[in-house]
Amino acid sequence: MEKILEVKDLHIHFNAFAGHVKAIRGVNFHLNKGETLAIVGESGSGKSVTTKAVTRILPENAVIDNGEIIYKGQDLLKMSEKEFTNIRGSEISLIFQDPLSALDPVMKIGKQIMETLILKQKMPKKDAEKRALELMKAVGIPNAEKRFHEYPFQFSGGMRQRIVIAIALACNPELLICDEPTTALDVTIQSQILELIKKIQKENNLSVIFITHDLGVVANMADRVYVMYAGKIVEEGTVEDIFYDPRHPYTWSLLASMPNLDTRGSDKLMVIPGTPPNMLYPPKGDAFAARNRYAMKIDFEREPPMFKVSDTHYAATWLLHPDAPKVEMPEHLKQRIKQQLEEAGRYNG
Template sequence: MSKPILEVNNLRVSFKMYAGEVQAVRGVSFTLNKGEVLAIVGESGCGKSVTAQTIMRLIPTPPSYIKPGSSILFDGKHEITKLTESQMEHVRGEEMGMIFQDPMTSLNPTMTVGAQISEGIRKHQKVTKAEAMQRAADLLTLVGMSNAQERTRQYPHELSGGMRQRVMIALSLACNPKLLIADEPTTALDVTIQAQIIDLLREIQKKTDTSIILITHDLGVVAEMAHRVIVMYAGKVVERGTLNDIFYNPKHPYTWGLLRSVPRLDSDRNNDLESIPGTPPDLFAPPVGCAFAARCPYAMKICKEVDPEHFDVSAEHSSACWLMHPEAPKVEMPVQAGRGSHG
């Protein structure tokens, strides 16, 4: 089997604030294989976007800093945590691309979309201005925009939200990156356009064999695209597995809660969706034990005293929960927690 395109090991990222240290990412580890779509899910503030932006080295330093012992190995040769900003500029854009949450604030309002796409192409590839602009038009065609030549001469405010998101995707693909990070790519779009963007990303991934990290809290999007899933809570990975593992055989109570909060067409409980009671912990002072213990209906004494390690369910599936310990009481997964969630 070929080596992973990305290996993240013990990633810890903190923010130095006036009131103290916010431990945003606390020991995250995962791998991404070539041509794979890996989804990172969790509620707002769990650290998924900070993880993604750290891989691209886009978080502001200061106030953020990557703690010693963290490792992000890209393509088997780039240790991202140790690259200078100059070195990172060659990797970013040329080998990595990113689709941001809000295209209106990510695109330059004073430049035409063609100029913005061609700028990155000319920076990383030895082409003329005319060749770069033609490549920009080709990319707009690839992402499903009609009249591509005309669109290159338009400004972001002249385009709809869905069209701006397509421009963002074209920008991220400008230099044929090996890794594409999509951070909430459908958040600001209506349902119809969301479906079009998901279909577009799937089609591009199949055509280019690009590896994708999908950051989202929308489990419907995950079900449509992902091969593997990482569930994050309070800056840590609490469960990881294949798409089927997470949707049909989840093992962590937090994952159960996420799945039970999703509306479903095949259930009569849609009028009574369940939420997870309580609030996430304060990452200025994370709890000693399991971060989810205060909100977990199955919490035991050890949960509040010792942070659990990952227990293996299978070769690709693990859960950081003391309920997985051989001596723990047997707890059945809540009825219909994930059954049919992506049907």
């Protein structure tokens, strides 16, 4: 398959008062043309920082220490800001988590969509207005002609997110990055937004990176998955690999913490014990060792390499070493995963 994006050995730290926060520590991944890739993990795992590096919108205190970000054969990190401006928003677009903060509160919605078309595609004002209306209708905004002249506060959260999607699609991008685009929405609206993104992706053969902490979303959206923890990718594979045969204890913990349709308000979800490591001082061995009930002595001494499970599946855990004790995924977790896949329509067992 044709690779549209490849990230190689990416290292990023943040300059903080107390020292260097090592946010990204040697991340490698690729995205194929027309594919939906999910990057999952807890808050602070490095998911959003990685994609902000791709779009070059890192904060001023961020420093890229090493790495390449290859987009269609070009290293984005070696481009000047002027060169990259022609790609950001045109070929690579981003849908933010909070649509209210992504929109200008004192500018009418129609004008905000037009602004992208006029700035990026040098489109005449009349043509931009026509295209903006087409985009509003395409993302499901009712009474588009009337709502074209309204402000963001006059739209619901779900409708604001549709507007953000319309802006992201305005220049017909090839790569769409969705940074937790449904987090602030209720479940019904979440489902509508996800279906809209899937529909648009299929119609336009878009390549999509989906940033999320919600593995239920992954089961519905993704082709392949990268699991991140403490600035590193700890497991990668197809959706089937990750859900049917997860190998990293952190992935097990994420899967076990998912609610399902039978979860009631009084039910207690599984939580991952402990807290993520302080990335001012990354641990010597496996960063997940202190929270891992299956951790061995070597986990606290040496960082595990990526072990090959299959041609599509890799995991960084010493449990995959030939000399490690055999540890099976807990049975209750297998049942929970089965139910999640059934709900997503992807169970084939």
